[in-house]
Amino acid sequence: MSYRTHENCRACSWGPPQGPGGIKSASTDDHLESVLNLGVMPLPNAFRRNGESCPGHYPIDLVVCPRCTLGQLSVVVDPLVLYDQYPYVTSSSQTMRDHFDNLWLALNFEQKIGSVVEIGSNDGLCLEYFKSLGAETVIGIDPAQNLNKVARKRGINSLCSLFDRQSAEMARAAMPPIDLVLARHVFCHVDNWQEFINNIGVLCSKDTLVCIEVPYAQDMIDSCEWDTVYAEHTSYLTVKAIQYLLDGSALKLQGIARFPVHGGVIGLLLRRRDSDKPRSGTVQQFLEGEHCAMADWKRFAAKAWSQISELRDLVRTLRQQGKTVVGYGASAKSTVWANACRFTKKDIAFITDNTVAKQYTKSPGTDIPIVDEGALTRELPEYAICFAWNYFSEIYEKEKIFRDKGGRWIVPTPKVRVV
Ligand code: TYD
Numbered sequence: 001m002s003y004r005t006h007e008n009c010r011a012c013s014w015g016p017p018q019g020p021g022g023i024k025s026a027s028t029d030d031h032l033e034s035v036l037n038l039g040v041m042p043l044p045n046a047f048r049r050n051g052e053s054c055p056g057h058y059p060i061d062l063v064v065c066p067r068c069t070l071g072q073l074s075v076v077v078d079p080l081v082l083y084d085q086y087p088y089v090t091s092s093s094q095t096m097r098d099h100f101d102n103l104w105l106a107l108n109f110e111q112k113i114g115s116v117v118e119i120g121s122n123d124g125l126c127l128e129y130f131k132s133l134g135a136e137t138v139i140g141i142d143p144a145q146n147l148n149k150v151a152r153k154r155g156i157n158s159l160c161s162l163f164d165r166q167s168a169e170m171a172r173a174a175m176p177p178i179d180l181v182l183a184r185h186v187f188c189h190v191d192n193w194q195e196f197i198n199n200i201g202v203l204c205s206k207d208t209l210v211c212i213e214v215p216y217a218q219d220m221i222d223s224c225e226w227d228t229v230y231a232e233h234t235s236y237l238t239v240k241a242i243q244y245l246l247d248g249s250a251l252k253l254q255g256i257a258r259f260p261v262h263g264g265v266i267g268l269l270l271r272r273r274d275s276d277k278p279r280s281g282t283v284q285q286f287l288e289g290e291h292c293a294m295a296d297w298k299r300f301a302a303k304a305w306s307q308i309s310e311l312r313d314l315v316r317t318l319r320q321q322g323k324t325v326v327g328y329g330a331s332a333k334s335t336v337w338a339n340a341c342r343f344t345k346k347d348i349a350f351i352t353d354n355t356v357a358k359q360y361t362k363s364p365g366t367d368i369p370i371v372d373e374g375a376l377t378r379e380l381p382e383y384a385i386c387f388a389w390n391y392f393s394e395i396y397e398k399e400k401i402f403r404d405k406g407g408r409w410i411v412p413t414p415k416v417r418v419v
Contacts, residue, residue: 002078003058007032009065010072010193010235012244032063033294034074036229036301041339042365043082044230044332047358054364055081062229062236062301068244069292071217071236073229076191079162082232083143089150089355090125095394099261100129103213106257108134110209110269113179117141117171117203119163120186124151131156139174141167146357164195168202177205184213185262188235193245201250201272210251210270217292219264223414226304227333227340228263239286242268249273255280262390263413310416311385312341319347324381325410327351328395329388330358330370337387337412339365351387352376377401383418385410 008015015032040057048054061074090096107113114136118127121140124147131138140151140158151158157174161167163186172178181203190196200210217236220228229236239256246253254277257267266286271277315325327334330353338348345368353359354373361370376384376399384402386392389411396409396419403409409419 002056002081003075005074006072006076006191006234007074009068009070009241010191010245011070011237011241012065012068014065014067032065032072032074034061034063035071035294035297036062036226036304038062038229038336038340041230042335043077043232044335044364045082045232046364047330047361047370048364049361057365058231060229060231062297064294064297065241066294068241069217069238069290069294069297070241070244071238071292071297073231073234076234077231079143079189079191082189083162089147089357090122092125093391093394095261095391096125097129099259100126101133102259103211103267104130104133106259106267107180107209107211110255111179111207113209115176115178116180116182117175117178119181119183119200120189121151121156121158123147124154124156124158126182126184127151127156128154137176139171141171163190163199165199165202168199172203178203178208181208181210182213183211185215185265187212188214188237189232191234193235194249197246197249197251200270204251204272206272206275208272211257212268212270213259213265214268215262216258216264216266218290221292221296221300223263224300224303224307225263225413226300226307227336227413230332230336232332238292239266239283239290240292243287246270253279253283256282256286307412307416308337308340311337311410311412312343314410314416314418315341315343315347315385318383323383324349324379325383325385326376326379326381327363327368328376328384328386328399328409329353329391330355330363331387333389333413334387335364337385338363338368343368345369348385349379349381350375352384376407377405380405380407382406383408383410385412387412389413 038060041060116138118140121142127138143162148160217238251270255269330351350371352373
């Protein structure tokens with residue numbers, strides 16, 4: 001089986017006690033509570049061509065820790081199934097370039113950054129950008145063979161490996177003292193956090209700054225971004241949970257920076273416990289402003305179900321009126337929406353995407369074809385659902401012809417609206 005259940009909280013270990021040899025004792029009611037059970041779902045990035053085999057469906061049940069408020073999935077899919085061939089590439093959109101600029105500025109405000117190790121470096125785009133902004137020595141670590149090739153073509157030194165002790169030691173040996181360890185959108189994909197934090201420790205000297213960029217569970221709850229609940233995202237992080245996790249580890253939480261991309265992300269700034277840098281006031285501010293108790297998670301789930309019905313009903317009504325509806329952006333989120341709403345190509349004629357590796361495949365779990373971006377203006381459908389809603393303002397400007405010819409946008413998140 002390529003997945004296993006995970007019954008204890010990844011941050012604070014809350015859950016049934018593990019008996020000798022890891023066998024569960026049935027003697028307690030302590031458990032993580034299910035708040036959003038989406039049933040079985042395909043892997044959201046498993047875009048396949050006709051005849052290519054599909055890696056199957058997996059239970060997607062978001063469970064929450066009553067002690068530290070962490071959200072996590074009840075199962076963990078084997079990372080080799082998820083990441084061996086991965087079509088997700090860091091978007092080279094203006095929105096992302098702006099984000100890299102902001103990130104670079106925020107990190108250089110902390111200290112001057114000359115050498116960078118990026119964990120989960122994808123196709124090397126962020127490191128390439130950081131080099132252009134002044135980083136002198138960079139190295140990436142990423143398990144996807146296809147993406148490593150692209151990174152190397154870009155001139156980015158890249159280790160093709162999951163991030164483990166061995167790859168951490170190799171990176172450390174290949175680098176001068178490391179100023180920055182960057183992990184963008186990889187932490188919430190990782191199962192064993194203690195091990196991950198320990199391996200980051202291998203890369204750190206007393207002066208190393210660590211930045212772990214993660215989607216923020218508070219933003220996900222507030223903006224009802226339930227469509228980010230899928231197999232790769234094994235955890236939904238709160239600051240309270242990271243506090244529990246780091247308690248007793250070699251790293252401490254020194255500060256938190258907020259960025260507006262991907263529906264709201266935070267950069268957790270960590271340092272070795274023996275670093276002289278004092279903790280910034282931002283940590284306390286976040287802890288005081290956080291409202292991610294069980295009742296908040298449950299309200300979020302209730303809203304998610306009403307959003308699903310709303311989009312399904314809107315699309316079915318439009319189809320009954322003879323209108324054509326398409327999707328824009330074959331994001332992982334698009335797969336979640338299409339499967340939760342049980343859409344087929346009768347509902348959504350196609351989904352456009354500018355990622356070559358996704359074009360002329362099918363949306364995982366449905367028969368909806370993925371096509372090139374130009375299809376929007378070639379076909380001029382009446383409605384397009386923006387499944388890349390995190391880039392909507394950029395896309396809205398870019399697709400002027402669609403608008404001018406009467407096309408209307410449906411933006412599904414944070415609430416279904418027609419623009
Ligand atoms: P993204 O939101 O980055 O991620 P996820 O898969 O985690 O939900 O995905 C956005 C998708 O939208 C990606 O496949 C690229 C595509 N896209 C376009 O097709 N055109 C665009 O102008 C932009 C900005 C994105």
